[in-house]
Amino acid sequence: RPEHKGNQMKLVTAIIKPFKLEEVRSALTDLGLQGMTVTEVKGYGRQKGHTEIYRGAEYAVSFLPKVKIEVVVPEGTVDKAVEAIVRTARTGQIGDGKIFVSPIEHAVRVRTGETDDSAI
Amino acid sequence: RPEHKGNQMKLVTAIIKPFKLEEVRSALTDLGLQGMTVTEVKGYGRQKGHTEIYRGAEYAVSFLPKVKIEVVVPEGTVDKAVEAIVRTARTGQIGDGKIFVSPIEHAVRVRTGETDDSAI
Amino acid sequence: RPEHKGNQMKLVTAIIKPFKLEEVRSALTDLGLQGMTVTEVKGYGRQKGHTEIYRGAEYAVSFLPKVKIEVVVPEGTVDKAVEAIVRTARTGQIGDGKIFVSPIEHAVRVRTGETDDSAI
């Protein structure tokens, strides 16, 4: 399997507030990104959680509902994608989330077997 | 921590249609892959969603239920794994999903502390 | 976009038994890691599943509930983080889970736009 050096892709992972999903999605679509995968996650961070009380039992809940967006993009689009996410997901309050970029070496579209850039 | 150059592992991430999970799992098992991690996700892509109507309110739902399989494999098994997934997950219709391959630098089995190849 | 070579980050992904989450979380917090993202996943591995019977239908369920912790850490903290997870998540029984380390090239805090080390 050849390394597609000239054809690098990156995985942009964004952890955001759930109600921002729709806005982020449409911003990414506007960039021409036609696909993404979304997962409901629980986040722990600076944003403080809350306390729940059930009869005598009190629980400090430190995990908050977040949404994780994973979008694989050609190397050249990474910055635009990150910028679009930052712009739309930001509320300015603690807990807005993070964006991580990591390398993808290979991509395949299951339906057609197309690979790499043409797969995403 | 030494870089285990001769011992590279890759993470194969496949996003597929949920009802294909069982087939893909058994194809991977047949390759001798003894572990994988599965997440329920929502996918956005070329496959069109549907409209839901609740009394006066109409919502275009663009996210569709997908399943994400993550399997960490030794470098040498990547191609076989990808091939097996493509073969079993394919229906030939839009929305069959994607496979992404990315590098893993290090792996540990929690129970034993074994690392890398012997951890997976 | 410059490559922040001197500023490497890693993604530590741990798949563990759900009831160990709280212990692991506090061990990581003790290391000074202030954030992490958690996903409920289903794991397949050596740990055997169970059989469910619904009237005449028997299903062998091979996936077990696990929790996936993703924490992005500065390169220098990886070993400590891995060690902390292994220590707290271990029960010594099959199914304790895995830890995978993979590279992160870039990180952004949505709220402030801070990047890399200062984003996490």
Add this chain to the structure above:
Amino acid sequence: MSLGTSRRIATLAVTAFMLCLAAASAFAQTPAPPTPNKGDVAWMLTASVLVLLMTVPGLALFYGGLVRTKNMLSMLMQVFFVVCLVCIIWVLYGYSLAFSEGGSLNAYVGGLSKAFLAGVTPESTAETFTDGAVIPEYVYICFQMTFACITPALIVGAMAERMKFSALVLFIPLWVTFVYFPIAHMVWYWAGPGATVGAAKTLAAATGDAKAAAQAAMDAVTANAGLAFGWGALDFAGGTVVHINSGIAGLMGALLVGRRVGYGKEAMPPHSLTMTLVGAALLWVGWFGFNAGSALEASGTAALAMINTFVATAAAALAWMLAEKVAKGKPSLLGGASGAVAGLVAVTPAAGFAGPMGAIVLGIVAGFVCMFFCSAIKNALGYDDALDVFGVHCIGGIIGALGTGILAAPILGGTGVFDYTTGKVGDYDMAAQFITQAKAVCLTLIWSGVGSFILFSIVKMVVGLRPGTDQEREGLDLVDHGERAYNY
């Protein structure tokens, strides 16, 4: 010889016997106080339980299923809380304000003579609509209590997902005191069959000088009634008192509290139509207590109310689904459930007056009109009546109240109106009755609309109606109650 037979023969025997007896007339003049028929008691106990079932868990689930997960618990809590609070208020002074004689304010509200249920014992009885048939007063209090509980509970749906719990805590006691109890009194309070029949008989028997006195007595009896009752407005089980009343109050609340954050932009699908269907089904089941129980007897009229409550509901559900199929391509469960509730609302005032075929027609009309209202008109107007309290309860209630004026006509299979003074069903003047119905509708719309607006405004000033935007986003479950509905 079965019981029924023996009693029948006893009746005949006694009739014969009485004719032989010289002192027979003595009986009529000093009758023993009527005692309840245990069949009536059994039914009214059951009916009271059914109306509670209709509210919790029925209404709570119907509403709860329609909100988003993060507000589910708050919805359940609000309905449950309202029920508990109004139960207590009812026995403290609500029953008295609604169903006792109100002195100079009698046209509008009752007095305090029965506050704390003063004087009520297990032996006390309340009259039904049949002269001589009574039920234990405690049963009557329970039955009417459940009505007082569900009415304000209906309102909360309009402000769902965004009204603070503390606002509700303040609003509810004010609202039942200044809106519900008066309207219940205006529509349902009267002197009862015993007094009416008695006065009518005395008047009929009176001659000479006694005539004027008897007439005056008769007039006093007739005047001893709430405003709308005095007009002759028909409301079998609460179309005005319960549904129009809560529907217009809900609209006021929705307007004053404002739209939900994200309304029209974010998707807000019902988090569990399963719960909504369970709720709708329990509303239907419980509504038989509501409607057939409003006969106050286990009688043919109760049976009529029951069958009407079956068919109007079914017809409205089918109509709504059909309209959806035509307008949107697919019939939906939420449509069916909403239609069922619209049908139930519409048949409420008509249940004991219309015939089954009339009830079907009423249901169809309610299904179509409410469906149209909750999609086209509501969207056009743009207010956020979250769970369509206005579109279903107020609109459905108006359809029912006006429809009752038409369908009660014997010529349309209705029962007509029983005239206690003559002891038989009177002639039916459809136009006049329709106008009377319309007057009662307007009275309710105005009293409750204005009253609710004022009360919501007061609450807004005192504690505020809404949580902060962030809190609203987090959801009322955590913000108001520190709990989550689900921890799967």
Add this chain to the structure above:
Amino acid sequence: MSLGTSRRIATLAVTAFMLCLAAASAFAQTPAPPTPNKGDVAWMLTASVLVLLMTVPGLALFYGGLVRTKNMLSMLMQVFFVVCLVCIIWVLYGYSLAFSEGGSLNAYVGGLSKAFLAGVTPESTAETFTDGAVIPEYVYICFQMTFACITPALIVGAMAERMKFSALVLFIPLWVTFVYFPIAHMVWYWAGPGATVGAAKTLAAATGDAKAAAQAAMDAVTANAGLAFGWGALDFAGGTVVHINSGIAGLMGALLVGRRVGYGKEAMPPHSLTMTLVGAALLWVGWFGFNAGSALEASGTAALAMINTFVATAAAALAWMLAEKVAKGKPSLLGGASGAVAGLVAVTPAAGFAGPMGAIVLGIVAGFVCMFFCSAIKNALGYDDALDVFGVHCIGGIIGALGTGILAAPILGGTGVFDYTTGKVGDYDMAAQFITQAKAVCLTLIWSGVGSFILFSIVKMVVGLRPGTDQEREGLDLVDHGERAYNY
């Protein structure tokens, strides 16, 4: 002096009085029409409500919990829709076809004399099984309506997760018209106790020439009954009419619609056994209306039916769980719930005939046999009766129908069969009764089996039974209704 006492004394007094009276005989010859006992009315109103509760939400949840999430809403919708549709059909012509005199077709189906409930008023009464005891006809119509609603709703479970909604919309009216109403007529229609007792008395009193005429009148009365009723088949609350009938129809549907995509390959676990348990519990609760209500009176027989409905259900649930423990190692909740339903089905025809110990035996047999059928036999045969409508309702119904023939025997603690001509329980011929029961079972199996097969085939030709494979994979909720059951 309590009411009960006074009435008792009244009865005695009147008896004495009548002996003194010369004209006493006049009473018996021109009896006033019987009026309902309000205790009976109260119970029958309640029973009708309970049977609705059993269907929605009961059956809807029982079935809904068993399907996969993506078909939950469609399951609820189908049950709810069937109930609404049949309610309306019932008052339009169903009641008439089932329970009016059918002229030349009277053995098979009723006529149209009561279409649109012509002539029924709040004062109309329907006879019970006791001479002279009547209930308002509207209550009787309501009660029987709920039976007509639940029977077709039971069928939909067999084709769950893969039958188009449009197919159902077409199938249901056809099925109730050509299968349910005729079978209800055949099994339950008769001249009633009044006519029977009257004719018998006249016959007994007749002498000379009058004898032949009286005998002819008696014969006419006896002949005025549905086919199976005429045979003397016992079906207290609907073992044949409701359960065998729907069970065999379900099997036909399952065969004609075919297996679900992925059946036997993909896991299809129930998406919420919680909802299934709630449904099963509400079925049990509601079934008391079904069974004890079928006594039509608030009597000792109703009480017998109630206790049998308690113990047969409990015994069958325990039996199924025990069988699972033995065969599969673990007792399951789904097993318990399924057993409960099997026991309810089996006790339905026997409820007012068997004694409690007999009911326990019946429950145990039903639990074991249905469990065996729904696992071993069904898997061997390979058809996809998704929710085991055949295995539970048809098999359980057959066990019950035949078991009734045995357990009704007074020697086994049963009540025997009341003979209206002699006014007492007759001698019991177990073999003969068993054969009669078997005949009624066969009649139902054939009529409904053949009829349902034909009707499903017609629907298949007209609109088709199934959605496309992709649509089936997506789930009927979105495809047929554009909604999802849950949006957590």
Add this chain to the structure above:
Amino acid sequence: MSLGTSRRIATLAVTAFMLCLAAASAFAQTPAPPTPNKGDVAWMLTASVLVLLMTVPGLALFYGGLVRTKNMLSMLMQVFFVVCLVCIIWVLYGYSLAFSEGGSLNAYVGGLSKAFLAGVTPESTAETFTDGAVIPEYVYICFQMTFACITPALIVGAMAERMKFSALVLFIPLWVTFVYFPIAHMVWYWAGPGATVGAAKTLAAATGDAKAAAQAAMDAVTANAGLAFGWGALDFAGGTVVHINSGIAGLMGALLVGRRVGYGKEAMPPHSLTMTLVGAALLWVGWFGFNAGSALEASGTAALAMINTFVATAAAALAWMLAEKVAKGKPSLLGGASGAVAGLVAVTPAAGFAGPMGAIVLGIVAGFVCMFFCSAIKNALGYDDALDVFGVHCIGGIIGALGTGILAAPILGGTGVFDYTTGKVGDYDMAAQFITQAKAVCLTLIWSGVGSFILFSIVKMVVGLRPGTDQEREGLDLVDHGERAYNY
């Protein structure tokens, strides 16, 4: 002339008639056996159904919602199984042990004369609390059966999430046999109104030598009662028999089975407060059968019990929520639901004795005290009564039992105690009654506490109480039943 009127007149007529009649006295001496009033039958049939509704699905959901997802199904299963098992045991020998004469052990337990319901037919009747008013014995058996079912079902909440199913299978038959049936007998068994009134009349009429014999007969009748009944302890609907009994048994179970793995360390939030609220609402709804049904008649007393069951519940729910608001800052739904149950428990023994205002006070006290107990005290003591069976049912039951002694006082709006020997309400000695109540509470605490401890210990030795730690972590649903409650 309405039925009610005719009966009234009949009564009067007969009274007059009797005076004329020489042989009148003959009537009183050979009265026909009383037959049930159908109104009573209708209500008691309904009440029995309501108590089942309260248990499944009510209690099952209330408990089920409070456990974690992985134990939901086991919770439902345990409650459902207990109901089924006890149904069968009840008709085999339970009813007989509880409600038949027990010979030399009569103070503690009944005999076996009614085992297998020997001799009971649809015509058999059971007495109510009114002389001459009877209901079919089958109804009485059903009604009491539902009490026997729910009581052991309440216990399982204390050991929730960690008791093996097999342990339950063994424990339940032992517990009902050695604890429930005896306590029910001790508290509720007596000779009945007929015998009491009869003996009292004979005694009153007796002169000379007959006096001593009549007194002896009177004494025998009075002595023919369970221990606590003989003391004069009041327990209208089961404060001691059901709630204190199950509550203390639950505590014993919780102590013997030990704390859940992770208790106090891991979060164990209720997996679905939605289900808990549904359960609580159905408990409330069903409890009307429980409490108002315990009047055994459709009477004013039943109505009193009903209104008390409304207001005490509402008051306790509000009190618990208020206490939470004050102590923790937010009123919660779980608090409201818990308070409602505490109120229901507390009003159970008082339902037919206290007045509505007294019931409100009782509810408030129960709400505050149980809330305090379930948070502060329980945490301080550190035992793991998972679903607060002790804190709500035992503590609430004690509050109710003692409160009944106070609130039954006519001076506080209570009914006092009817004295069958004099035929009227007797003088009320509050201090004496309070002590008697306390004695009955102690009797129950000791008998059930010691008995349950022994039985749990036996079960622990025979099959063990707990699964392994890993199994407990995996959850009882999969381990005990091989199923999951949800497969979304």
